[in-house]
Amino acid sequence: MSDSQRPVLRAGMVGMGMIFDETYRPFFEATATRGLYDRQFGDVDVHMTAVASRTGSRAAKYQQQSAGKIAAFQNFSGDAAVENMLKEKLTFACVATPDNRHFEASKAILESGIHLLVEKPSVLSLQELDELNAIAARKNVLARVVYHKLLDPDHKKLRTLVADGVLQHVNNGYCSLLEPRQISGQQFSEWITGRNPGTYVAVHYIKLIDFTFGGRLKTVLCTGQRGLVGPANGPTWDSCQLRLIYEYESGREAAFDIHTSWVTPDNFPGYVEQEVQFRFDNGIWNGHSRKRGVELTVEGLTPFKMKNTINNHYNGSFLEPWGERSQRGYGVEVIDRFAREVAFVEHGGPASERVQRLESIRKLHYADLSADRQVVAAVEAMERILEQQAAGNPDCVARYDGRTITLH
Ligand SMILES: NC(=O)c1ccc[n+]([C@@H]2O[C@H](COP(=O)([O-])OP(=O)(O)OC[C@H]3O[C@@H](n4cnc5c(N)ncnc54)[C@H](O)[C@@H]3O)[C@@H](O)[C@H]2O)c1
Numbered sequence: 001m002s003d004s005q006r007p008v009l010r011a012g013m014v015g016m017g018m019i020f021d022e023t024y025r026p027f028f029e030a031t032a033t034r035g036l037y038d039r040q041f042g043d044v045d046v047h048m049t050a051v052a053s054r055t056g057s058r059a060a061k062y063q064q065q066s067a068g069k070i071a072a073f074q075n076f077s078g079d080a081a082v083e084n085m086l087k088e089k090l091t092f093a094c095v096a097t098p099d100n101r102h103f104e105a106s107k108a109i110l111e112s113g114i115h116l117l118v119e120k121p122s123v124l125s126l127q128e129l130d131e132l133n134a135i136a137a138r139k140n141v142l143a144r145v146v147y148h149k150l151l152d153p154d155h156k157k158l159r160t161l162v163a164d165g166v167l168q169h170v171n172n173g174y175c176s177l178l179e180p181r182q183i184s185g186q187q188f189s190e191w192i193t194g195r196n197p198g199t200y201v202a203v204h205y206i207k208l209i210d211f212t213f214g215g216r217l218k219t220v221l222c223t224g225q226r227g228l229v230g231p232a233n234g235p236t237w238d239s240c241q242l243r244l245i246y247e248y249e250s251g252r253e254a255a256f257d258i259h260t261s262w263v264t265p266d267n268f269p270g271y272v273e274q275e276v277q278f279r280f281d282n283g284i285w286n287g288h289s290r291k292r293g294v295e296l297t298v299e300g301l302t303p304f305k306m307k308n309t310i311n312n313h314y315n316g317s318f319l320e321p322w323g324e325r326s327q328r329g330y331g332v333e334v335i336d337r338f339a340r341e342v343a344f345v346e347h348g349g350p351a352s353e354r355v356q357r358l359e360s361i362r363k364l365h366y367a368d369l370s371a372d373r374q375v376v377a378a379v380e381a382m383e384r385i386l387e388q389q390a391a392g393n394p395d396c397v398a399r400y401d402g403r404t405i406t407l408h
Helices: 018-034 057-065 081-085 103-111 126-139 153-163 181-187 197-213 330-347 351-362 373-390
Strands: 008-014 036-038 042-053 074-077 092-095 115-119 143-146 170-180 216-225 239-247 253-264 273-280 283-288 316-319 325-328 397-400 405-407
Touching: 008 018, 008 081, 008 103, 008 330, 018 036, 018 042, 018 325, 018 330, 036 330, 042 057, 042 081, 042 330, 057 074, 074 081, 081 103, 092 103, 092 330, 103 115, 103 126, 115 330, 126 143, 126 373, 143 330, 153 197, 153 283, 170 181, 170 197, 181 253, 197 216, 197 239, 197 253, 197 373, 216 373, 239 373, 325 330, 330 351, 373 397, 373 405
Parallel strands: 008 042, 008 092, 042 074, 092 115, 115 143, 170 253
Antiparallel strands: 036 042, 170 273, 216 239, 216 397, 239 253, 273 283, 316 325, 397 405
């Protein structure tokens, strides 16, 4: 089939920072070569048509680097960037701006009748979430969020064992994710003020717990430490400890502690150190990012230019056995999966059945914004508890009744 006969998904991208480079860029580059194919929707092209960011400088650099690898794209920057991007007749758009700047861009995308993929945490409040879901329903488009840890083969196995009843009733557990100081000190210095590592990364585990074990979120507790990224009495957090309490249909409860930090010394062995333990009635699941992986030392390169514990499952660049260079992993797979969902809705059958196709994708809860309510409730509770602590009122407890959060 000639290029001109193939259907095209026209993609927009808001935010061209670290995560664009790690996951979206490899997806767009691989798809430019291979296309997107499935029996359900046929052979479809995906073009990154336009991007929007604050300054446009990284996008301009990428325009040069990507010439010949992907089709040319428009680069919009400044206050009207998103508005201008949305004039480019897009099929879907992705939002990868800092955590507290997801809502405005997502709202504008959905209001334009364009499918949305937003980075985690989708939004920071239930009110914002409900607003986005209402627009998506009114405009008949998908609103999806990226939780790539659900595609990690280890987490898929955990969920499979739970779903099959091999592991029975989770009672409690802990998760910890430690990031190096350069993340808070350099990478995110533009937007770190007033932010915390809990919202940024604990949310991965909130979703893992919520999606894997189900149940009803009842209570959220949180505390944190300050003094390294910002002043000891300010609103910017070095580390956070979050506790979630769930209740299940059986009437039994479970509690989960999630510890996060973005001030670990840059040369610590984990680089990004991730550990989980879940205790069941009849078993224990222990997961450790370093213990499952590789430790690599190269003089002059590790741990600063090259990570010494590389997660080759998330996103690695490889020389494939058949000679091809690739960049792949579950971080890229989750974007590819979303593009396939969009292709299925738009090209998976007659136009008269589009709504049924849309509904069938919305029922896939792993990524749908309509199924993200308990996660956003936990995030909003955490943000509000930390806000109270910064205002001199520490140790609040948040209770969630399925609709709203109340702070005590
Ligand atoms: N899926 C994951 O595991 C993962 C990993 C890292 C980051 N993230 C998420 O991705 C998002 C971005 O993180 P990052 O690490 O790429 O950040 P970054 O600071 O490296 O990049 C942010 C980008 O957003 C742009 N931007 C900022 N404000 C904007 C605005 N108002 N309008 C348009 N563009 C704007 C900046 O120009 C920059 O291109 C965050 O929400 C983060 O939580 C997800």
